[in-house]
Amino acid sequence: MDGKTLARIIAVIFIAVAVTATIVEMTRKEDKPGAAVLEAPATSQxxxxxxxxxxxxxxxxxxxxxxxxxxxTEQRDRFLGSKAPFVSSTSQPVTPPSPDANSPGAR
Structure with missing residues (x-):
């Protein structure tokens, strides 16, 4: 038997073992760890x-x-760790100052 034939036989055996292991793993009926995370008791909410x-x-x-x-707003404040929501001292939105027409950079 030459080297190429032996390499092909080993490759076919390796692929067969890999496919078999995959099929066995996919058909297991065990509880998945991710499924337990999704279920939360209703009383703790x-x-x-x-x-x-x-x-x-x-x-x-x-x-x-x-x-x-x-x-x-409450959830955001809890996430950011602030005790009271941010309140602006002015009732109007803050706008950037417009460039002055008399300034040297406006000419």
Whole structure:
């Protein structure tokens, strides 16, 4: 038997073992570790989490829902670690100053 034939036989055996191992692994009925992560007990959920889930179900309608906006603000503040939401001292939006016509750079 020459070297090429032996290499081909070994390659075919290797592929057969790999395919068999893949089939055996795919047909297992064991509990997957990812499935346990997705299931969370309903009793441990906070009202904030339940409200956020409700807003998620609303989809685009949540953009017009005042309750969802309040929940998102609260969640953002918790995430960022701020105690109180940021409140601007001015009631008008801040706009960048327009260039002065009398300045030397405007000519």
């Amino acid at each position: 906070s009202p904030l989490r339940e409200g956020l889930r409700r807003c998620q179900v609303l989809g685009e309608g949540a953009l017009r829902d005042g309750g969802c906006l309040r929940l998102w």
